[in-house]
Amino acid sequence: MKTVKVSGKTIEEAINEALQKLGAANKEEIDYKVIEEPSKGFLGLIGTKPAVLEASVKPDPIEESVQFLQKVIRDMRVNVEVEVNKRGRETEISLSGEDLGVMIGKRGKTLDSLQYLVNLVANRHSDRYARIVLDAENYRERRQEALELLAERLAAKARRTGEKVILEPMNARERKIIHAVLQEKDGVETHSDGTEPRRYVVITPHS
Known part of the structure; x- marks a missing residue:
C-alpha cells in the first residue's frame, strides 16, 4: 500500500496535496494521520510550522474480497475461475469451472458460508456497506426456482391432507423465498420456527 508524507499551511491544504500524490478523487478515498498540527508562530511570522500528514489510499473492498476468495480457491486446490460484475450498489462475484460442486456444497451451504466471509472481508475497512452476492453458474437462480416449486407442492x-407440513431447516434467504411464494396463496399460511441454524418453515392449512 502506497503511503505518502505531505505538508501544507493547513490540514486541508496537506490533504489536497496527499490526494494529488495518491491519485485519489476525494478524502473519503484515503486514510490519513496528522503528524504535526500547523502553528502560526510569533506574530504569525516567526516559527511558523506547516501541517504534516501521513496518508494512504483506502483498500478497495471488492478487490480485497476477490483476493481473499482467490486465496481460498488456491488453498482448496480446485479449478475455479472468478468473475466480478457490478450491478448498481450490489456486486456479484460469479464462479465457474470444473470443481463448482465443492464450492457450492450440500444445498449451497459452502457457497453461503463463503459469501458471508467475502462480505466480512469487503466491509472490514469500508465506511460504506458493500453488498456482495457470490454465485456459481446461476446456482442461486436455479435453487430459487426449485424452492418455489417445492413450496407450491407442499x-x-x-391443503389436501389438512395437516401442517414442516420443511427442512433453511437459511433466512431461502425461508424468505418460501414465505413470499405462499403469502398470497389461499388455504395456507406459513411461519418460521426453531432456532438458528436449524430454523425451518411450517406450512399450515386453513379454511
Missing part, C-alpha cells in the same frame, strides 16, 4: 399437500 402447500398443495397441506
Whole structure:
C-alpha cells in the first residue's frame, strides 16, 4: 500500500496535496494521520510550522474480497475461475469451472458460508456497506426456482391432507423465498420456527 508524507499551511491544504500524490478523487478515498498540527508562530511570522500528514489510499473492498476468495480457491486446490460484475450498489462475484460442486456444497451451504466471509472481508475497512452476492453458474437462480416449486407442492399437500407440513431447516434467504411464494396463496399460511441454524418453515392449512 502506497503511503505518502505531505505538508501544507493547513490540514486541508496537506490533504489536497496527499490526494494529488495518491491519485485519489476525494478524502473519503484515503486514510490519513496528522503528524504535526500547523502553528502560526510569533506574530504569525516567526516559527511558523506547516501541517504534516501521513496518508494512504483506502483498500478497495471488492478487490480485497476477490483476493481473499482467490486465496481460498488456491488453498482448496480446485479449478475455479472468478468473475466480478457490478450491478448498481450490489456486486456479484460469479464462479465457474470444473470443481463448482465443492464450492457450492450440500444445498449451497459452502457457497453461503463463503459469501458471508467475502462480505466480512469487503466491509472490514469500508465506511460504506458493500453488498456482495457470490454465485456459481446461476446456482442461486436455479435453487430459487426449485424452492418455489417445492413450496407450491407442499402447500398443495397441506391443503389436501389438512395437516401442517414442516420443511427442512433453511437459511433466512431461502425461508424468505418460501414465505413470499405462499403469502398470497389461499388455504395456507406459513411461519418460521426453531432456532438458528436449524430454523425451518411450517406450512399450515386453513379454511
